[in-house]
Amino acid sequence: MTKRKIGMWLYQNGGGDKIQKKIIKQLKDRDIETIANLNLRDAIAKNDHIIYDIDNSNIKLDKLDLFFSYNAGEQTPYQTFLYKALNKVIPMINSYEAFELTEDKFQTSFFLRQHGINTADYKLCHRDDVHRLSDVMKKWKKMVYKPTDGWGGIGLTKIENEEALDMLIPFLNQVNLKYFYVEKFIDYDNTDYRIDIVDGKFVGCYGRKAAKGHWKTNVTSGGSVFLREPNDEIIELAKKVTKLTGLDIAGVDIIYDRKKEEYVVLEINGIPAFATPEQEKMGLDFNNKKIELIVDLIDKKTKNKGLYK
Template identity: 55%
Template sequence: MTAVSQAPHVGIWMYENGGGKEIEQQLVHALAERGILASTGLNLRDARARDGGIECNGVAMEQLDAFLSYNAGQQTQYQLYLYETLNETIPTLNNYRSFALAEDKFRTAHLLNSHGICTPDYRLCHKNDMAGLRAALHDFGGKLVYKPTDGWGGVGIVKIEGEQALDMIMPFLSRTDLRYFYVERFINYDNTDFRVDVVDGEFVGCYGRKAPKDDWKTNVTSGGTVFVREANDEVIELALHATKTLGLEIAGVDLIYDREREQYVVLEVNTIPAFATPEQEQLGLMFNKAKIQAMVNLIEKTVAKKTSFQSAKVA
């Protein structure tokens, strides 16, 4: 009697705001057309782990053929802990190791620099190394940017200009429970950036962001605005190189142009880059279709690789 093979089954946790629900539906539909079932709403906040298994909303997570975690704003330590645990059993997108690496701004900058990819000059200082912090301010021309090593959307990022500003912020820094400070040279740029989306080693789209008047942060959550922007070959190659170096399957690479040194700089690598919202699509940002297609291709390839590996083990 011939065994009946089951359709591949993947799990998805997608953000819902800004058109995310509609993107999720398009992903599910495209996967179904390729014979891949998808369970949605798998927020690991609702998961329970016991007796060698993790169950989330009635789904046995380890039995999935892949899990796409695509929600930046609601990640908790509990969810990340289970995300890491799942990655030891099934493919996750992004893979947890690269996801965790890219979420750490210092480790990202350090690795990219070691592979010849330009980032802002940076320093990691021990909490009690105030002399090192002052030296960084001096070496960076009197302007530096303090950043939490994790986080997103520009939260907690502070520009420090001059010795007086540093003196004012030092008492606050000394009272925090941080173990170290990560700072970068403030780059002279035109207050716009490139966001380059990469999926499975391929360029899928680009747009620009502009900081609000009298500010310097381009993040939309900090008041930045999105505009249509084409990426040149140099920007695309840098984004592809950064993504590959970090080992990410999906990435949104932020780049700015350093006017002082006349070169492009990788500012950040995002592991959950948003799709264009309906309002942004009306402005002309039309990369969603290509990105969905690339992600479906990636999921299909990931599932096929897992199935092939399991068949080889049985044989």
């Protein structure tokens, strides 16, 4: 039997380098070879192959048994363009279709609402209809402007009154956006649940809390992580939306709407971070389980490569 070979591009900060070594070791134990740090930025497409030059050896990426892309912070349009092409000929984790869906907040919310999942009320406006935001503001009282792509809370702007909206609109007109996406601000306790799912299985959960006087729970926006146990309803909700979106690996952000008294899916992340060394010290101990499930998933997909094309 020909030895299986995969490509991997996993973030290296926050303990990612150590996580990568563990994954590679476990894959090696299963006789799966890994080409690590495979950044599609350095690949070129030529005729019928996508080629990556490493140590003067041109590797045909389209001949790999699988490509595992897990680096949110360094993505570029060129990389995702090749990601889409590779997805048509080899198995990917995550698939490009699932990646593309969950990278777009509007598309995700629209899709989930079509399947009966609670998300924040939203409005998508054409750039020439920005005046409609004033009518939305009068109805909702408070709302959040969100770029439809991006991560870590970057670009999120809370709008609490007409004056704040009047200040935002000139900015939106200047940045040449094609459309504007806003969500109704949900009355919650400034904490959330982050549920990690791999291959349909529950991996772990933790909570995030906004800094005092702020509302964003994202760590990159000043929020902090704390230990938090989920109930069965939250776990099943996370599993359901992961399956619906087609993600192999997902981090599902859930908050509790105090006014409607229901859980709301706030966001789905296809590249949820592993616990950092500091977070492991405070008790977040799901990394090993997550690694094992990812290795099992890669093993399964590479054994059944033809089923995933």
